[in-house]
Amino acid sequence: MRTCLKASFVVGFNGSAHVLWRDAEVVFSGDTIEFVGHNFPGHVDKTVDYGHALISPGLIDLDALGDLDSGVLTLDNGSKLEMGRLWSEDYLRQGPRESYTDEEERFKYRYAFTHLIRNGITTALPITSMYYRAWAERYDEFASVVDIAGELGIRAYLGPCYMSGMTYVRQDRSLDQFWDEPRGLSGLEQALRFFRDFDGAHGCLVRGMLAPDRIETCTPQLLARTAAASAELKAPVRLHCCQSVYEFETVEKLRHATPLGWLEQLGLLTPRAILPHGIYISGHPGVSNKSDHDWRRLTGSGVTIAHCPAVFARTGEALDSFGKYRAAGINMGLGTDTWPPDLLHNMQLGLYMARVVEGGAAQTAMADLYNAATLGGAKALGRDDLGRLAAGAQADIVVFDLKAPHLGPFFDPLKNLLVAGRGTDCRASYIGGRSVMEDFEVCGIDMHALQDQANRQFEKLMASHQSRAFGNPPPERLFHPVFPWAS
Incomplete structure (x- = not known):
């Protein structure tokens, strides 16, 4: 027809x-x-x-919200070290567990994909949080995600997230890393099995990607094997990188290189790499390494930065600067990462934040953000047909x-x-x-039924914070309204 x-x-x-x-x-x-x-x-x-x-x-969302967004729970609820957003040392000792049933895990993707479509997004690389999981994602659950994507008709790049470690909070409220490398390598094997089984499913609507979780939660062996697999399969690799001072300093301490320097050593700085969020690189005022080496790595490697301005603006952070990155020839894409899963919202905030950071309107135009949500995303995926x-x-x-x-x-x-x-x-x-x-x-x-179930499931997620926070405080002590409840 x-x-x-x-x-x-x-x-x-x-x-x-x-x-x-x-x-x-x-x-x-x-x-x-x-x-x-x-x-x-x-x-x-x-x-x-x-x-x-x-x-x-x-629109192409390179870091698409694939969850019932838990990130919004950090809004004005105090330190995330105290609210169960990260694992406490006590929780880690007791043994992490799943907050959702398998059916609820599937539902969160149905909910997320529906809202991505509702917001004009046609290609999505979903991202979900691992802190309320027993560990990372599994082959079997992602096999069902393939069917949800095919049913709804969204174009999705999928792959179960895998990791070798998890950041947790010690009793003295400092952060540390817990490691389980065999589990990470098993996760990579599941991801490779998934890629081979489902890349091209539903008439090529579903494509595979490799999705190691965060650079600071991966070991050298895990990322080296990821680099080799990406080269063999010609698979995109999305790896959250350069997104916090803690990450930057932790990687330098553990790997004796900046995050980008370490990726370069491992062979992961290639045009197949999609890096949310690319903010904290050497030379940034917030990190200890003041060299310009990372900037040279970014401009010479062909990697894509998946820019997600909304989630960082909430905590007073911003890319420095969108116009500078674009003018240097770095491929820029956009992602939602948080609720709302709205790339127009991120284009607006991205434009405004860029102009505040840049001190004027000359460096970043509306067209630049729209291009990032369309042509930039397509280039990241090696697709001149999107x-x-x-x-x-x-x-x-x-x-x-x-x-x-x-x-x-x-x-x-x-x-x-x-x-x-x-x-x-x-x-x-x-x-x-x-x-x-x-x-x-x-x-x-049925949007009303979908929302009713999401509300019920989100209450369960909020309640799960109690077990991860120090002292197991009840939810009413963890989550605070904008104004106190009237007595």
Whole structure:
């Protein structure tokens, strides 16, 4: 079937950059775009006219929230060392355990993927937290995640997270590392088995990736084997890196190199590497190593930085600076990482934070953030058929409605969306030519029932903090409202 989508605006691609079409159309057949522009000359079987709307390439989330986000629980609840966000030494001694059942683990992905689609994201590399797990993720649970992705129709790069260690809080409230290398190597073997079994599943909607957890929770052997596997399989590797002062100083102490220097030694600084978040590198004012060596590594390696501005802005941190990284030729992608799973929100915050850090508006433009969410993400994955609307590209297409009152007086489709829009202004989504959302509703999903279950499950997650915190305080002592409850 050949389908024609029409709208008052279309973001097309001219072979090198995005361009804006007025009163244009996008035509696709099967999973492939055939035409972008005016007056398609051939026959079409179906036409959908969205009116005052923007047809956009689907957004690519390189660090996609795949969870019921536990990160929001750190908001104004005091030190995470006291609230069970990290394992206490007592909890580690007793033996970590799962907070969710297998069914609840599956549900969190269904919930997360639904909301990613709802927010205009068509390609996702999901990330979940390990602190409420007994250890890392497993082959069998991710086999079911493949089926959820296929059912909902989201394009997903999947692989169970694996790690050799976990950061925990000692009795004196200092941080330390607990290690279990055999468990880490077993996790890598499960990840490789998963890649070989499921890379290309659901008509290549699901692709494999390697997902070691955090650089400070991995041993040299685990990352060396990951590097070799990535080279053999041509698999992307996403590794959280350069995201805290603690991580930077811990890696320097343990490995006698900066995080980026260590990755370079291991052969992991390649164009297949996707690194959230790339903030704390040598030369940053917050770290002890003041050299410019890491900057040279970033600019010469071809790695991608997955920029997630919202989650860091909450704690007063920011990349220094988006415009500087982009101008140096570093490939920049975007990620959500936290609730809301909204890349428009992250484009807005990313723009504003960049201009505050840079002291003006000259270095970072709106187009730079939009490019990161589309072309930058596609480049990170080695995909010149994603992140653009052009003949031959995958029919990953989203439609943003432009009629909502919160957008204000209309003056420019992308500027209105980036100033006042929300991901949930997405009205329709097509992934690989399949309609997965229409009229703001994700196909086959009862949103009220989904939210009711999420609320119940999140209460269980909050209650689990008690066992991980020192002294097992009840949840009402761990989580505080913005204002005290009236008596």
